[in-house]
Amino acid sequence: MTVIRPLVAGNWKMNGLKAALDEAQTLYERVAAAEPLAIDIMVCPPATLLMAMAGALADTELLLGGQDCHPEPKGAHTGDLSAEMLADAGAQALIVGHSERRRDHAETDALVQAKARAAHRAGLTAIICLGETKSERDAGQTLERVDEQLQGSLPENSQASNTVVAYEPVWAIGTGLTPTPAEVAEVHGFIRSRLAARIGSAQAERMRIIYGGSVNADNAAALMAVDNVDGALVGGASLKADDFFPIISAYLRRRAT
Numbered sequence: 441m442t443v444i445r446p447l448v449a450g451n452w453k454m455n456g457l458k459a460a461l462d463e464a465q466t467l468y469e470r471v472a473a474a475e476p477l478a479i480d481i482m483v484c485p486p487a488t489l490l491m492a493m494a495g496a497l498a499d500t501e502l503l504l505g506g507q508d509c510h511p512e513p514k515g516a517h518t519g520d521l522s523a524e525m526l527a528d529a530g531a532q533a534l535i536v537g538h539s540e541r542r543r544d545h546a547e548t549d550a551l552v553q554a555k556a557r558a559a560h561r562a563g564l565t566a567i568i569c570l571g572e573t574k575s576e577r578d579a580g581q582t583l584e585r586v587d588e589q590l591q592g593s594l595p596e597n598s599q600a601s602n603t604v605v606a607y608e609p610v611w612a613i614g615t616g617l618t619p620t621p622a623e624v625a626e627v628h629g630f631i632r633s634r635l636a637a638r639i640g641s642a643q644a645e646r647m648r649i650i651y652g653g654s655v656n657a658d659n660a661a662a663l664m665a666v667d668n669v670d671g672a673l674v675g676g677a678s679l680k681a682d683d684f685f686p687i688i689s690a691y692l693r694r695r696a697t
């Protein structure tokens with residue numbers, strides 16, 4: 441069986457002023473005390489903090505990610521940032537297709553795919569988010585919806601080394617609600633099988649499929665124990681080192697057993 445190195449990523453969304461750099465530093469100090477790490481730990485701050493954070497965290501094992509990008513490498517797109525700019529600022533990965541962007545900016549699967557392709561072009565890992573709404577789940581359309589987003593959002597050249605799939609049920613984000621372990625297992629197993637059909641089983645077996653939506657210190661261990669869950673994308677609980685580190689610890693403990 442292929443052993444996948446888990447990824448626990450913190451998505452800070454539109455949160456964090458300069459003072460938040462201290463949180464990243466505190467997180468790093470706790471992580472450093474827990475070394476050697478058998479998992480990847482990433483913080484995805486707003487773009488305004490990326491460069492300063494890259495400086496503060498240089499020579500540490502913490503990875504940095506950005507949130508979203510424009511598909512083009514440069515040009516007349518006021519207010520937008522390209523994947524190349526975010527890479528230049530210190531990002532190693534980019535979150536694309538988050539449901540908040542799909543909702544707030546009417547992002548389609550085709551646009552998400554173009555953004556993921558841009559991340560690859562810039563040498564970054566694309567963390568591609570997908571997930572069903574509450575009404576889609578209630579209507580029994582979860583797998584259909586997830587497959588549609590997966591097929592539409594994944595670029596052709598996606599490989600385990602440059603792509604992470606994040607399953608984030610929309611109704612679980614920021615609500616304190618999570619699917620049951622059986623529900624998570626069903627969707628993650630389904631994503632793995634659809635990835636195998638799309639990119640071949642060798643790549644699919646190694647690609648990380650992470651879960652996001654109300655992950656916290658209390659449920660992290662149970663979620664991590666689910667088959668085909670290769671890590672977590674954490675929103676609200678990633679903003680403070682005091683909340684994020686216990687989630688990371690749950691993953692570290694699992695890897696140690």
Ligand code: PGA
Pocket residue numbers: 451608612613614615652653654655673674675676677
């Ligand atoms: P949450 O957000 O952990 O606050 O639910 C997760 C996400 O949107 O990535």
